[in-house]
Amino acid sequence: MGKATRDAYGEALKELGAVNPDIVVLDADLSASTKTQVFAKAYPDRFFDTGIAEANMMGVAAGLAAAGKIPFASTFAVFGAGRAYEQIRNSICYPKLNVKVAVTHAGLTVGEDGATHQMLEDITLMRALPNMTVIVPADAAETKAAVKWAASYYGPVYIRMGRAKVDDIMPEDYTFQPGKSYEVCEGSDVTIIACGIMVAKAKEAHDALLKKGISARVINMASIKPIDEEAIIKASKETGAIVTCEEHTVKGGLGGAVAEVLALNAPCPMAMVGTEDTFGQSGKADELLKVYGLTAEHIAEEAEKLVQKKN
Structure with missing residues (x-):
C-alpha cells in the first residue's frame, strides 16, 4: 500500500513553492487534513487560512489569480465543489481565472464521517462547468504529476483526492497530460x-x-x-x-x-x-x-x- 493522494498533494505544493514564488495556498481551516499545512510551515507568508468560509475562499483565490498569483484553494470535496459551487462557476470559471481547486476526502472512503461528507456528485458538477479541467489521480505519483501540471497551466483546474492510502499504480517518472489516459x-x-x-x-x-x-x-x-x-x-x-x-x-x-x-x-x-x-x-x-x-x-x-x- 502506498500513500494517500492528499499526502502527495502536500508534498507537491512544498516542492512547487520552492521553485515558483507565485504559488499561494488557501485552506478552509482543514490544513491538517488536506495536508496544505506542509506548505504553510515552509512558506507561511504565502499561506492563507480563510476559516470555515469556502465561498469566500474561492473569491479570495479568484482575486489572487487576477493579481497574477497561482492559487491552490483546498478543502474537503463536499465543501469545495458543493458549498462553493456558485463562486467557482461565476468568479473562477466564467472569467477563466488561474485558480486550482484541489479537494480531498472525496467519495465513500471518507468513512465514518457519513453521507454529509461523502461527496459523490462533484465530478458531475465540475465537468459541466465551461473552462474547467477535471482530474482524478489514481495514486501518489499521479497526484504529484497532476499538481505540477496544473501549476504550469493557465486556467481553472479541479483536482479530486481521497482520504485513505492507495496502492501505487503509476511509474515514478510519470508525466501528466490532460486528455490522455x-x-x-x-x-x-x-x-x-x-x-x-x-x-x-x-x-x-x-x-x-x-x-x-x-x-x-x-x-x-x-x-x-x-x-x-x-x-x-x-x-x-x-x-x-x-x-x-x-x-x-x-x-x-x-x-x-x-x-x-x-x-x-x-x-x-x-x-x-x-x-x-x-x-x-x-x-x-x-x-x-x-x-x-x-x-x-x-x-x-x-x-x-x-x-x-x-x-
Whole structure:
C-alpha cells in the first residue's frame, strides 16, 4: 500500500513553492487534513487560512489569480465543489481565472464521517462547468504529476483526492497530460476504464478475469475533462465492451463521460460501476465499498457479463 493522494498533494505544493514564488495556498481551516499545512510551515507568508468560509475562499483565490498569483484553494470535496459551487462557476470559471481547486476526502472512503461528507456528485458538477479541467489521480505519483501540471497551466483546474492510502499504480517518472489516459493492463476481450482509487481495483479485476480466460484491458482515466476520446473509441472497436469504475455516482461522472463518447462515436455493450442514485452512510471505508459494490469482484462480474453479452 502506498500513500494517500492528499499526502502527495502536500508534498507537491512544498516542492512547487520552492521553485515558483507565485504559488499561494488557501485552506478552509482543514490544513491538517488536506495536508496544505506542509506548505504553510515552509512558506507561511504565502499561506492563507480563510476559516470555515469556502465561498469566500474561492473569491479570495479568484482575486489572487487576477493579481497574477497561482492559487491552490483546498478543502474537503463536499465543501469545495458543493458549498462553493456558485463562486467557482461565476468568479473562477466564467472569467477563466488561474485558480486550482484541489479537494480531498472525496467519495465513500471518507468513512465514518457519513453521507454529509461523502461527496459523490462533484465530478458531475465540475465537468459541466465551461473552462474547467477535471482530474482524478489514481495514486501518489499521479497526484504529484497532476499538481505540477496544473501549476504550469493557465486556467481553472479541479483536482479530486481521497482520504485513505492507495496502492501505487503509476511509474515514478510519470508525466501528466490532460486528455490522455494510461493503459495499466493490456487486454482484448473487454476494457475496464477507471479513475481514482478504482484503478487499483480494476487491476485486481483484471487478474481475476485472467484466471477465467478473459483478457481485460485496464485504462486509468485520470483526466475526466478533457477526456481521452481516442482511447475510448479504440477500446470499443478493439475489445467490444467497456466497464467504467468510479468512487462517485454513475450519473454524470466518469461513466457518463465515457457513455457520451461511445454514443456519439462507437457504441458497444457497457456497464457502470459506481454509486447509483443514493447517498452514502457512516461506516468503515472498506465495508462501505463492499456495500455499494465498488469492489474488484463486482467489476469482474460486470466485465464477465458484458463478454457473454458481446459473444
